[in-house]
Every structure is written in C-alpha cells, then in structure tokens.
Amino acid sequence: MSTQTNFKIAIIGTCDTKLEELLYLCDYVSTLSSSLKADPFSITPVLINTGKPSDSSHHQKISISIHSLFPYSTTYSSRNDLIVTIGGALKSYLLDLVRNDKIHGVLAIGGSCGSSIVADALQSLPFGFPKVLLSTMASGDIKPYIGCSDISILYSVVDIAGLNSLLKQVLENAAGTVVGMVKSRALRPSLVDSNAEQKKKVAISMFGITTPACDAARAVLEKNSCEVYVFHATGSGGMAMEKLILDGTFDGVLDLTTTELADEAFGGVLSAGSERLKGAARAGIPMVVSTGALDCINFGPKETVPEKYKERKIHVHNNAVTVVRTNEEENECLGKIICRRLLENSCAGQRHRIQVWLPLKSVSIIDQNESSFRDAKADHVLHETITVGLCDTGIKVVAKDLDINDERFAEGVAAALLEAMGNR
Template sequence: MADKTILVIGTYDTKNDELDYMASRIRAGGGGVLTMDVSVLGDPANPTDHSKHDVAEAGGSSIQAAIDSGDENSAMQIMATGACVLATRLYDERKFDGVVILGGTMGTDLALDVCQALPLGVPKYVVSTVSFSPLIPAERLSADIQMILWAGGLYGLNSVCKSSLSQAAGAVLGAARLVEPPVRDKPVVGMTSLGSSCLKYMKALKPALEERGFEVAIFHATGMGGAAFESIAAEGGFACVMDFALPELGNLMVGSVINGGRDRMLSAGRAGIPQIIAPGCIDLIDFAGWQEIPERYQDRPFHAHNRLIKSSGLNAEERRETAREMAKRIKSSDTPAHVILTNQGIEEWDRPGQEAHDPDAFAEFCDEMRKVMTDPIIFSELDCHINDEAFVTKVLAIFDAWVADGTIKVG
C-alpha cells in the first residue's frame, strides 16, 4: 500500500503522456497518485480521478462556460478557480499529501494559484517551461513553493524532459515523506532583515524573543523573502511582525524587479497582526546584478553587494516619497503599529565613510517621517543607528509591553 499520495494536476488533453509518466514514476517509488484534469477543450486518454467538469463545477462554473468565455485566458482562470477550491477540499479531507503541477505559461498561471491556496507545509512542486523566469512576480509565489524547469518538453516525451519530470516525481514524493509542517506550538514573530553585514539586530533579537517563549522566522527582504513574509502574514501566521527591512517597498515604487509584491506592508494589518516597524535599508534601490544601472541613478551612492544584487541610493525627494508611502500603508488598517526611526542611520552602509552615506538626503527622510507618522501610528525617534544596541532595547520594550497588555496574543 502506498504510504503517501500525490495529487497530479495538468491539462490531460495536451499533456497526457507527460502527466502519466510522472504518475508512473511516483508509483514506481511506492507512492499513490490522485489525478486532476484542468483541460477545457479536449479529453484525457483515460479518465482522471477528478475530471475537468468536476474542476469547473467546484469553482461554481462549467466547462461550457469556460468554452463560451471567448479566450483561453478567461477559460483557464475559470479552471484555476475550480482547481483551487477542489484541491483545498481534497487536502482538508486528507486525500493527498503533496501536489505536482505541470504546465507551460497557461498551466503555470493556474499552478501558482493552486499553490497559494494550499497551506504552508504541503509539498508543492511546479514543473514549468518558465520556472525561475522574470515572468513570474514574487507576489504569485507561495511561501514554500518549489519549481523545476521543464526543459525540452513543450510537446511530447523525450529523454531530455524525462529528466525533469522524473526528478519532480521523486522530489514531491520524497518531500511528502520527510516534510515537517509548522507545528504552531509556539507563537511566531515574523521579522524581515538582510544579511548581517548590513542589518545586525536579528542577532540579538532572535535569542531574546526565543527566551520569551516565541519562535522567530526571519525573512530575507530581497523580493521573494518579502513575498513569503506577506503570504504567511495574510494567513494570520504571526503573533507579531517586526518589519525592519523595507528596501522592497522602495524598489516597488521605482519599478525594480526586486520587490515583495503590491501587498508589501499591507498583509499584517489586514490580518489584525500588531506591527513594530523600522525603515531599515529603505534608502537603497536594488538592481539585479545582470542589469545596467539606469542613467538617472548613476550619480548616486552605489554599493555592489555581489554578482546577484547591487544598490544605488535614493535621492532626497524619493526618500520623502517612501516615508509617505510607508505611512499610507500602515494607516490603511486599525492594527496597532509602532514605527521606530533611528536618526543616525538605517543600514550599515550609510555610516560616515561608507558607500551609501548621504546625510543631506537622510535628513530630509527623517524630516518627512516626523511629519507623516501621526495617529493612529505610534512613533518613536531614537538618537542611534539601527544597528546599535539601543534599537534592540527599544524593540524589546515595545514587545514586552504589548505582551503584557494583550496586544500580542500568546495563546
């Protein structure tokens, strides 16, 4: 008897052979298979466990409605809605332990929705012709999604694409056997940061919060990390957030691809999670290492972090805009929010003598923060740098007071 069952999703009218091949590899590994067809026009070679009609109807529609919608985009969105509902229902009934979804751009679009619909800890594998592509924005990625590039498999089986398909089959089955889903036996603090060479507070805060009986999850604020942070916050997965690394917000505003999605700094408030916020690294705009720095940023302070990412400084007016956008987002909910401004600097590279030191632009940012961080925001200004001990001390004082008065729920 199979120990774990994998849900295999795809358009069986056009990718029947590939989907069947993955299913055969899962069975060969001792796993069970549950199949779901998300086709619209055609039919599979053999019936699936859940037909395209089941899928469309689960989303409150029908295959005929998908056909009549007039274009394949609209049709596949009908199927995506149904696939999310049906997959969630099947998981709630413990009918499967992990999911693997195959597709080109159409199938990947649907797959991203399904993965976001399933809880954290459910193994989610997407085999796609556009895995890791800039076509996929960070906000479409669930916090624990896995992607495998489907090379050489756009149409029909061959030895090249079997390599990808068989690895995906083994990966999802292995993940289903070995995964440790979140236990939720301790309240979790969600924190954003960057590498400790830039922002150091996590080194002191993590052990201090753990001593208080909390688990601490720290997210790397380089686009994907911020998206994962927002995804878990949206599900109410944190008792409190400490959002101290905000370059993704500035990146979003100026159009950099290194952003955490349009919901950055919004999900915790919508979910009723108390927030402690500081503008760490919001003075920088990040570029992918392979990009040329746009001409309008070439006269700015510059930091080449590594071959993957490099940063230019924001000018004074851009920094004022980020302060206003921060305030707007924080004020969009009634969630308790305490903003801390460290007026001697907000990342290691803005200290005197470092590449991003720009005291005049930073002074204007601080001036705007004082103007816009008004009620209902609680605002504190500290005469220190964000990497100084005084910042950590203030954060813990706010946190302890919120635990004591019940703002932060511990049960």
C-alpha cells in the same frame, strides 16, 4: 508519525496534449510506492485534467476534468480568460481536497500555458505541503509561477511533447521528488518543541546591511520565549511575510527593514508589491516598524542601473546587486507611504499596537559614519516626514539618536514589541 496509511498525490496537467506523459507519471508513482515497501504506507496517484474537453478527457485513469466544474456553455472573451477560469476552479478544488485530507502532495506539469493554469492553485496551498512543478519555463524567470510559495520547480530540458529517454528520466525525478516529500512527511518523527505552543511567534524583516540589528533583536526575543521567523527583504521575502501575517501565523511583527518600499516606488528589482506594510495593521497585531535600508533602491549588475540614476551615489554590493542611494525627495515620498499604509490599514482603536522607531544616525551599515551612502539630510527628511505624518494619530513614534545597527536600538525595538505582546 502519521497514522494515515493511504496517501494520494494529485498529478495535474492538460490531458488533451500531455496524456501520455501524465499516465507515465501515474504509473511511475505507483511503481515507486510499491518498490519502496514502506508498509503500511501506500501512495496512489490522482490524475486531474486541466485541458480542454476531448476524447482523452474520458480516459479511465482521469479522476476529474476541471472543465466539469463549470457550465459547458460558458463562453470566454479570450484564451487568457479561459486560463484564469480553469486556474480558479482548480484552486478551489485543490484547497477543498487538502482541507479534507484527500490529497497529500501535488505534482503538476506544463509548458507556459499549463504552468500558468496551475500557478495560482499551487501557490495557494499551505506552506510545507508537498508541491512540485515540472515546467518548460523553469530555466527562465520563474517568479510568476512560484510567487512567495515553497513550490519545488524542475526544468523539463526538452518539451513535454512525446516520451523519450531524456524526458522519462526527468519525469521520474519529478515523481521521485514528490513521493519522497510525501513519505518523509508521513514518517517524520515528532520533533515539536514541548514549549512551542507557549512561545509567541514573531516575524522580522532583514537585509544584509541591517543584519547586526536583526541578530541582536532576535537574540532578545528568543530569550523571552519567542519563536522568530526572519524574512529576507528581497521582494519575495516581504510578500511571504505579509501573506503569513494575514494567515494568522504571527503574534507580533518587527518590520525592521522596509527597503522593499523603495523598490516598489522607484523601479527597483526587489519590490514586494503594493500590499507591503499592510498586513499587521489590518490584523491588529502588535507591530514595531523601522526604516531599515531605506537608503537603497536595488538593481542587478551595475550595467542594469537605469540611466536616470547613473549620476547618483551607487554602491556595488556584489556582482549581482547594485544599489542607488535614495535622495531627499524620494525619502519624503517613502515617509508618506509608510504613514499612509499604516493609517489606512488600521482602525483607530488598534493604533496603539503600532510603533515606529526611527534610528536618527543611520538606516543601514553603508549609511552610518563616513560610509559611502551617508546622507544625513535625506535621512532627516525621511524621519521628519514620518514624525509629522503620524503626529496625533494614535501611532507611537520613537526617535533614537542611534544607528539602526546599534545594539541599543535593536534591543529597544525588541523590548517594545515584547511589551506590546505582553511578554514583559
């Protein structure tokens, strides 16, 4: 249980346009703190203004206006330039507060502009730190606001523009959410595994069509004193994994499922961006890479598949997911991307920590045997490109005449990573 007694929640928004709603949140957080009577704990709201200077900027309940953190004479080439500047200052300010244990939760509110201002700052906060965003944009595409973080986002239903009975309920729910998170963390009993500090932390990338391989590899790792973190290779999953790798979270990486590279290269919907497959090489930690699900370019419902792919092998995974089979030319490109990212982001003296394992029979469930995506020539081009591209580079390439989901392959990659980490 935490020894902290006075917890602070940052309430963030543009006080020039939403002061009434922000003050309502502050009052409600204070009311909740009193009524829950979790002595000796108390929660105090800290109001942070991200709006432009105005009469309301000097309200007595405002702890700080972010504009005060940079010169008043600063000029901006565009509205977006101003948003980026405020957002950057907010990010630095919040991170400093968190590092110094001066805030213990964050609740931000906003429309499209207000949500954009706070997005990067909230995404930069540590995983597990209570962070809630109440936004008018929450019923649409929220990826720009969430990124790969664990922000809890709530839809405001009505615009945050004047208090009414509906908005009050939404604001109260948002306040209750962050207060509950903060108090839960404060009261949480110690459930830490007594052996956790001795366990090596390992990241694994997984997709539905590589699940058997990931499950088998995870079982081996866990039997050998590893704590395993599985990331679903859906774009955000890969982004989160790469971020945590660079944060120093893991002792090793089993990047079994690199399918996000295909989406990035060929217009699929599950791209993890241009930083995918770079983190572990940069960090110099042991890594085993494979070609899981590189037979797939992912799209939404079947009707969303681009016209240029209509004549290709198509697999309807479910009503929301349709995949297109990569061909020989695309697989050659993917092989080159893998080689380039591993080589350009690792130094020669650390390349012995990287291995690439190639499952020569298939790269997914739907690629094996006589399945719908079976294309031995395309797989051969992928694996041959990698073999040639990494020859004499210091990175070990291991080819196995097995399906990726064969237990023997999965156990082999796990054993290789364990050896590289010194667990065997």
